Amino acid sequence: MKFLYCLSILSVVFACQPSETTETIDNPFVVELNELVDFANVTATDVEAYGTYTINQSAQAVEQIKAASTPTFANIFEAFDDISNSAATASNKTFLMYWTSPDSLIRATGLETYKRIDSLFRSVYSDKDLYNKMVSFKETDDYASLSPKKKLLVDDLIDGFELSGVGLNAEDLATYKKLNEEINDLTSEYATNMNTANEILVLNEVGAEGLPENFKKTYAIGEGRYEIPVINATNGPVMKNASREMTRKNYYVKFNNRAADSNLAILDELVQKRYELAQLMGYDTYADYNLVPKMAKNPTNVWDFVNGLVEASKGKAISDLKELDQARATYSNGADEALDSWDMSYYKNEILKNEYNVDPEEIRNYLPMDECLKGMFAVYQNLLNYEFKKVENGSVWHEEVEMYEVFEAGNLKGRFYLDLYPRPNKETWFYCVPLVSGKQKPKGYEVPEAMLLGNFTRPTETLPSLLSHNELSTLFHEFGHIMDQMAYTGEYSLQHDSKSDFTEAMSQIFENWIWDYETVSSFAKHYETGEVLPKETFDNMLKAKNVASGYSAIGSLRNCMYDLNLYNLYDPNNKIPTDDLWKKIDNELGIKDFYVEGTHKQASWIHINTHPVYYYGYLWSDVYAQDMFSVFEKNGLQDQATGVKYRKLILANGSQRDIVEAVEEFLGRPSNNEAYMKSLGL
Known part of the structure; x- marks a missing residue:
């Protein structure tokens, strides 16, 4: 995602x-x-x-x-x-x-x-x-x-x-x-x-030009020949680093055509x-029906929210595209005649490397999975006053799965499983999957259980799993959901979950810790030398944080609009082909034609399948997440008193209390979007 x-x-x-x-x-x-x-x-x-x-x-x-x-x-x-x-x-x-x-x-x-x-x-x-x-x-x-x-x-x-x-x-x-x-x-x-799509990109040495050496070693099948599975774990490394435009284009087309032969008809x-x-059920559209139990309540509120963010981020997005196009002119050696959708990640990466001295692949070497897990666990344990204990030789569904128990003051509070790497036929995305909700029972309290399902690059015989900084954000995000599950202590399991358009806030907030050097330097160590990620490198990362942030925001909003078009503007008497919807939205945005003919992103997009009228919730939630993070900025990112207050008021709440009231008590004031807009560099 x-x-x-x-x-x-x-x-x-x-x-x-x-x-x-x-x-x-x-x-x-x-x-x-x-x-x-x-x-x-x-x-x-x-x-x-x-x-x-x-x-x-x-x-x-x-x-x-x-x-x-x-x-x-x-x-x-x-x-x-x-x-x-x-x-x-x-x-x-x-x-x-x-x-x-x-x-x-x-x-x-x-x-x-x-x-x-x-x-x-x-x-x-x-x-x-x-x-x-x-x-x-x-x-x-x-x-x-x-x-x-x-x-x-x-x-x-x-x-x-x-x-x-x-x-x-x-x-x-x-x-x-x-x-x-x-x-x-x-x-x-x-x-x-x-999940069973088995797309492979076959490259020779020329086609693999620019790809990181460690990445190439992972997928080498002989001298100068590579077979790269077209999956989430390989998307970033290829699209950001492949210097051959045809490699990027071929990968992009394959990635955005997974399961298209069958899923386009299913989506219809x-x-x-x-x-x-x-x-x-008596509603005009599915969105009207779906939104009733959510914070947003109705499509008008969602459209107003989305359109407001479009207006706020449009100027930055246009400026970002000009910067990316300039990078194309500077770094393409004349190979690219236009800035295409498969070029965006690559030229953003060129800006990072050449103008900010930030090489995401070099940073990856400082983020081996085992050290990231230890560091992340330390952050969450300190903030929430928890203790995690690994269950050795636990009975799990696959040998790679690990199990942990969560304690507070010696008392068992929950359990979580980690299933972090891709394998054939496994779900291909990243989730926290609830297994058991907390509930009071006659014999005692039933503690919650959950599983973090990931698809990070798997380790090999010669390499550990190395995370990009973005993947580290994913890890912190998903583990925030795990902690949301573990924190619930309510009497009734029916009140375990919060409003679905707020639930992302409770994990998005924790992504902020990976932008704190004190936190990251405690575990970011080169997998070969043990060297700590240099402060100068991290400072450069901070300076580059909002490179293309407007373009990224518009990309998210474009997805929101697509989701809403499907489920709020659908007219059975005037059906618009789902490919044409992308073109319609690009025209309405008036920024750039992002859609690539012959691709079908909607055929492998989990949200519009199992979670319709949900995508806006990421942005809706992030407004609350950044506002609540401002309390940690004020009191200190390692302040346990603030962390425990957050756990008890927000994470443990579920639906036992109106979430807006709970947020306002945590903030000490009504919520606003100032911190969110600042986080986007707007």
Whole structure:
């Protein structure tokens, strides 16, 4: 991306581990409170049996709620939180198997089991009898006397039911369920096509000119011959360094055509079916429907936000393009006649190297993964007052996966897994994947679990995994999501997650620490010599931080506009081909024709597949992230008191309290966008 986010497999109203019951089965997934799953010995049969067990238990528990004679908070909402918790954990863990297992049968069974659980809970959320029980409780004096936190749980759950078709008549409800199942099948098919695309760029020595030597060694298949997989881990090194324009162009076209032969048609179906779903629910567009539970509330607010940022960054973007074009004229040796989309990263890199004395590939040598992990752990442990302990010989789904436990004052607070490197058939992006939500149970507190799924350059026999500074930012970002998961201590799993257009803020804030020399120099050491990253080099990096920042901002906004065009401006009677949408947006921006004929970025773009009407949330969140970071700038980036306050007020909040109120308490004032605009150099 680098736009990364914490993926919730079910919507926020489906939260997480089988509810406590006297019935049990012999299955590695069915464990006692806070026991570990024996992932290494999981079979496809185990996955299927776990799903069946969870579905049966959940269905029985729902019937028990509906049989309650007098609705109370305990027998309706607390009981439903138990069911939801159980189903979401099963959903998360079976989907994890689909995304990460090296066993093809387990992957297939994981996906199929996830779909079965999802189908059950779509039915549960449209159960009129269950909904009526909830509404009847809200009309009682007992509801009026609830704490604000519990009232929010009641209100959000009822809203979730209303957005899930509970008010539809029988015929429309059947259509609603059918559309959801079809959408689910299409998103899964799209993701599988994307993750199994096997594009390779074959180069000789001439074509590989400019590529870093360590990079070439990694992908050499003989003397002067290289086979480079077209994946996220290789995109930066090729596009920033390949001095041959044809190499950059060929890579760019391959990268932006992954799965296009199948996914373009799937995307067309997805957009149509999501539109039909919104219409069925009484909304003009899918964006209107999707935005109801988010901070932004409606498309008008999102468009106003996006258009405002376009106006604010347009001047800088135009200036950046002139600077990049000048770099092309200076450093291309006459080879390039025009500045094309596959040239942008390369000429930005030339500016960094020649005008700021910053060589990103040389900086990479100071950022071996193991040292970066240790340094990052130290930052988070100090700020949040946590302690991480590696679990040796933990049972994991692949030998490269590592597991850690999180402690506060000696008490277990959570667990996280690291699955950092690409491999065949594994999900290709970067995520924090929630597995278990925090929840109070009769036998004690169920601690959260999560997994950091990465696709960083894997180590070889002669080289460690070396990160670019941008990849270090990705690592800090995703681990921020992990800490968001670990920090939750609420009573109910349904309140574990924040608003989806705020959730990125809680990890974006931590990207700022990689721009602090005291922090970075504590672990940035040359993988061969042990030399610390020189202060002069880092100072040059700071000076160059906002090179092409306007162009980068417009690139993000262009993606936002594409997402919104798909899901807010879609007209079934006047369908615009998804390739033509890029041209339409470029014309509206009036900056440059960025679209490259014959490419189809939208065929391998995870957001518009599984997270529609989400992309604006990165920018929306970043406004809050930079504003909250200003408190650390004032109090000190290593100030633990501020870090713990942030953990307790923001990370641990979930949806237990209105997030705007929580942010204002942390800031000591209403939030504004001044720090965000400053961070862009605007």
